[in-house]
Amino acid sequence: MSDADNHQLRVSKIRNGTVIDHLTAGQALNVLAILGIDGSSGDTVSVGMNVPSDRLGAKDILKVEGRELTAAEVDVLSLIAPDATINIVREYDVIDKHRVERTDEVTGVLTCPNPPCITNGDEPVRTRFQVLDAGVRCVYCGTIVHEDLATLINT
Amino acid sequence: MRTEHVITAKGFCRADIETVLDRAAALEAAETSAIDRHPDAVLALLFFEPSTRTRMSFDTAIKRLGGTSIEMGSVEGSSIAKGESLADTVRVVAGYADAIVLRHPSQGAAKMASEFVDVPVINAGDGAGHHPTQTLLDLYTIRKHVGLDDLTIGIMGDLKYGRTVHSLAIALTQFEATQHFISPESLAIPAGVRYDLEEAGASITDHRTLLDILPELDLLYVTRIQRERFPDESEYRAVAGEYGIDLDTLASAADHLRIMHPLPRVDEIDPAVDETDHAIYFEQAHNGIPVRMALLDQVL
Ligand SMILES: [Zn+2]
Numbered sequence: 001m002s003d004a005d006n007h008q009l010r011v012s013k014i015r016n017g018t019v020i021d022h023l024t025a026g027q028a029l030n031v032l033a034i035l036g037i038d039g040s041s042g043d044t045v046s047v048g049m050n051v052p053s054d055r056l057g058a059k060d061i062l063k064v065e066g067r068e069l070t071a072a073e074v075d076v077l078s079l080i081a082p083d084a085t086i087n088i089v090r091e092y093d094v095i096d097k098h099r100v101e102r103t104d105e106v107t108g109v110l111t112c113p114n115p116p117c118i119t120n121g122d123e124p125v126r127t128r129f130q131v132l133d134a135g136v137r138c139v140y141c142g143t144i145v146h147e148d149l150a151t152l153i154n155t
Numbered sequence: 156m157r158t159e160h161v162i163t164a165k166g167f168c169r170a171d172i173e174t175v176l177d178r179a180a181a182l183e184a185a186e187t188s189a190i191d192r193h194p195d196a197v198l199a200l201l202f203f204e205p206s207t208r209t210r211m212s213f214d215t216a217i218k219r220l221g222g223t224s225i226e227m228g229s230v231e232g233s234s235i236a237k238g239e240s241l242a243d244t245v246r247v248v249a250g251y252a253d254a255i256v257l258r259h260p261s262q263g264a265a266k267m268a269s270e271f272v273d274v275p276v277i278n279a280g281d282g283a284g285h286h287p288t289q290t291l292l293d294l295y296t297i298r299k300h301v302g303l304d305d306l307t308i309g310i311m312g313d314l315k316y317g318r319t320v321h322s323l324a325i326a327l328t329q330f331e332a333t334q335h336f337i338s339p340e341s342l343a344i345p346a347g348v349r350y351d352l353e354e355a356g357a358s359i360t361d362h363r364t365l366l367d368i369l370p371e372l373d374l375l376y377v378t379r380i381q382r383e384r385f386p387d388e389s390e391y392r393a394v395a396g397e398y399g400i401d402l403d404t405l406a407s408a409a410d411h412l413r414i415m416h417p418l419p420r421v422d423e424i425d426p427a428v429d430e431t432d433h434a435i436y437f438e439q440a441h442n443g444i445p446v447r448m449a450l451l452d453q454v455l
Contacts, residue, residue, distance in 0.1 A: 116282045118263040123240050125267050132350075140263025141284060142347035 014044065017065040019087040019094075020077070025050050027081050028060035030150035034076050034109070037064060056083060075103045076110070079136065079149050105130055105139070110152040117141035127154075159454045160269040161277045163285040164322035165351060169329040176295050178449035179442070189220050189448065196222030196455050199252035201244070202279070203259045208418065209279050209289070212443035213256050216451055219444070225252060242271045249274045253455055257281075275454040283316040283345075289417055290322040292446040293376070296439040301374050301413050303330045309368055311337040312378035312398055312423060314344045319417040320378055321348045328355035335372070337362045339394050342384065365400070370407050375400075377416045377423055401425035405433060415439050 023031060028047050032038070039045055044065040053059040068088060069077070077084055078100040088096040108126040112119045118140050119127045129136040135146035145152065160166075182189055198217040202210050214224050227248075234244065241264060248255060249272035257265050258279040265278030265285075280286045297303055308327065314320050314336055324334060325348065334357060336344055343361060344352075352359055362368050369375070380398055385391035399422060400414070416424060416436040428434055 114262065116261050118241070118259075118261040118267045118281075121241070121261050122238075123267060124242050125270070137347065137350070138263070140266050141282075142262070142345075142351075144346050144350055 013092055014046075014063050014065045014089050015092055016090055017043070017063070017067050018069060019089060020062040020064070020069075020081075021059070021085045021087060022053065022056060022083045023060040023062065023081040024083065025056065025058040025060055027150065028062055030080060030153070031060075031062060031077060033150070034080075034153050035064070035067070035069070035073055037067065041066070043067065059083075072107070072109055074100055075106050076153065078102055079106065079131065103131055106136065109154060110136065110149065111154055112138045112141060112143060113145060113152060114138065114141050114143040117143065158269075158273055159275050160265075161275070161287050161450065161454065162265050162269060163278070164287045164290050164326040167287070167290075167326055167329065172291070172294060172326065172329060175291055175446065175449050175453060176298055178452060179291075179295050179445040180299075182448050182452075183442075183445040189452075192220045192452055193217075193455050194221040196220065196254075196451075197252045198222055198224045198451065199248045199255045200224050200226045201248060201255055201257045201259075202226070203241075203257075203264075204280070206258055206279070208440060208443065209258065210256075212447055213277075213279065213451075215444055216447035220448055220451060220455075222253075222451075222455075241268060245272050245276070254451065277450070277454070280318055282318070283321075284318055285322045286318040287322045287326075288443075288447060288450060289319045290326045291450060292439065292442045293319070293323050293415065293417070294326060295442050295446050296415060296435060297374060299442075300435050300438070301411075303332070306330065306332040306374060307335070307372055308332055308374045308376060309335045309337055309362075309365065309372045310376045310378075311365060313342045313380045313384065314338045314378070315342045316381070316384065317378045320344070320376070323376065324348065324357070324359075325351050325355070328352060328357045331358070333358045335360050335362055335368045337365050337368065338398070339363070342380065342394075365398070365404065366407065369404075369412075370409060372409065372412055375408075375412060375414045377414060377420075379416075379419070379421055379423055395421075395423065399423040399425070400428060402427050402431075405431070408433065 028049050046063040048061040050058045084100045087094045106129045110129050128139040137144045217224050245268040254275045256277045256279050260282050262282040262284035264281045269276040310320055380395050382391050412433050413435050414433045418440055
């Protein structure tokens with residue numbers, strides 16, 4: 001066994017749920033925040049951070065028992081972890097495995113960082129962001145955000 | 156038929172712009188009145204921010220087309236003061252009027268309002284966002300006095316918060332103008348507008364001082380730098396002085412240079428400039444009437 005293997009975080013298999021692999025290193029906790037997973041449900045959640053990866057150098061990995069992702073959740077995931085793969089597990093077997101896909105628009109998940117934007121007023125409107133090559137753009141006020149998208153996630 | 160909203164200059168293609176400008180020219184030249192064009196039309200003027208000339212020119216434009224306008228009066232005594240949302244206000248007003256002219260302090264307000272109503276929404280300024288009808292009258296003025304082809308324009312002043320600048324710069328990409336932006340670094344064109352300009356393949360250059368580029372310009376578009384953008388009076392004075400023009404500044408300008416300003420001005424253009432052939436800002440202001448008549452004639 002190599003040294004890297006010895007020191008790698010090992011996480012046990014899950015029976016039913018989702019394995020989110022190839023997350024951009026450092027994003028695991030943000031992904032848990034988006035998914036609203038805080039361990040309070042009692043289901044097993046395993047978090048691996050900065051795990052050595054051939055493809056990414058270092059990656060984060062999440063194993064979440066008893067939970068599958070909605071389409072909106074996958075959209076946001078594609079913004080902060082564009083290389084992520086999602087594995088759906090049933091009875092210990094991976095029954096579906098796919099990479100996240102880029103979306104054109106993200107609705108209702110991010111908050112616009114521009115205070116005078118109408119979406120920050122007391123209006124019955126959901127935020128909408130157009131997805132650019134690098135970053136996202138508020139459809140209402142035009143503000144572009146390149147970095148720290150995770151800080152804009154509604155909680 | 157799809158409701159025709161006027162939200163940002165991004166929605167304008169060259170042909171759309173020329174249609175409105177041609178119609179405005181025809182209305183301006185007409186010897187007969189346009190009073191029978193829209194005798195039953197009701198235009199709602201929803202101004203959540205103070206405005207003199209934009210509101211008055213829309214009011215005059217609809218009346219010259221034979222229609223009437225309704226206003227909400229002061230914000231203090233209205234349902235807005237009771238906490239009504241903009242979305243609710245426009246949904247109610249859409250039942251009273253054939254089109255809504257909206258000025259609001261929040262960026263994106265007109266865009267959002269347009270999603271709640273079936274009558275055309277015309278953005279008359281949304282915070283530091285856009286002001287597309289000012290742009291149409293600016294383009295009309297440029298076409299009439301300078302020409303829109305092979306235009307080299309300098310745009311100077313507060314380019315960050317100046318909504319007239321954002322809309323104008325974007326619309327000018329339809330005419331392949333060469334654009335020079337002259338501002339202090341703290342008031343440069345915002346990233347969102349720059350993105351649109353670059354995406355449209357615009358030819359743009361930033362400058363810190365006017366004199367670098369003045370001799371090359373056909374047109375100089377001056378905007379007001381507002382006191383509230385600066386932490387203290389002395390800093391404001393210094394910057395405002397640097398981005399103002401007088402007869403001395405214009406010594407190196409081409410004879411054919413024309414100067415525009417969306418008005419009101421404070422001291423960024425010395426009154427002595429008014430008497431020169433360079434100044435066309437009062438004609439520019441007058442053009443608000445035929446251009447807004449043309450736009451209303453189209454959307455009503
Ligand atoms: Zn926004």
